[in-house]
Amino acid sequence: MAGESSNKKCKRSASSSLPPQMPDSSGSRGGGEVTVDGAVIKGYHIFRRRPMLGMRLPVQPEPDNALDGDAMVVMMPSLANIKTEDLDVVTDRKRSTKVRDIAGKVVGRVPMGLSAILSRMKSAGELAEITCVATGEPRKSFAPWPMPGEKGGGVVIPCKLHLQVTNRERTIEALRATFQSDLGPEKDALSVALKSSHDLLVNKETT
Template sequence: MHSLITDEKRQLKLQDVAGLPIGHVPRNLAGFFRPLMESGRIVAVVTGEPVPSFPPWPALKEEGGGVVLPCNYIITHSDIEAQYNKLSELLKSIPEGTAMELVLL
């Protein structure tokens, strides 16, 4: 697994980024996640081994690929229902949203 290439253009491998945040969320979710990350209200828990990318990653019109790291995002917020509703609408508006499950606990 350490030799798995995660970025073909830069030839990054898992071992090159050990100990640092890797990967990204879909661009359309980044704006939603950023304030949560900055306030420490979101964490990602890895739920499986990296797998080769599959639709909708990358989108058919996009170049690239790589790996998908399955994970659960856990959000804590004083108004969690409003955040849930906002994220639910956002997921409906992006192709990647079809591959994600949203659960309110």
């Protein structure tokens, strides 16, 4: 018995001296969520709908858009997909609009250049789902987005885009490359974050 007790003490002592195991960073190569911050929802002057801040809004292709084959619209969720306690939240006091009044309707569009990038990646099977979260109230367009009075300018809604991806590491590399090659000044507003246990920021372009 004394020998067994001594062996157990040795085992506990040995295990306590081992360094703590570090988390496996290879998870970034698997599927998960990537967030694009600094984006905007366009088209408020057309649709005049204010989404509820913080609500996940589905982003869908707009195949009947004759001007842009890669157009993507930001939708309010359907009534069935909205929490009961959110249905009567007022999103526009001037028009007395509640969440239930705009359920299932178009809020706006993803900016043209960004929608083209996301459309290609979705067609390639790299994106399983795209959602959008409004982070601010409608406001006049601001730099580096086109200014009011310029082509593509007007009123915008600040937002984040959430991408459900099949390979986070590859998606981040692809977004970084295409933002630089395919976008204009607006690329400087966008940052890409890998949503992990530490919410690690992996890409913020600096000049």
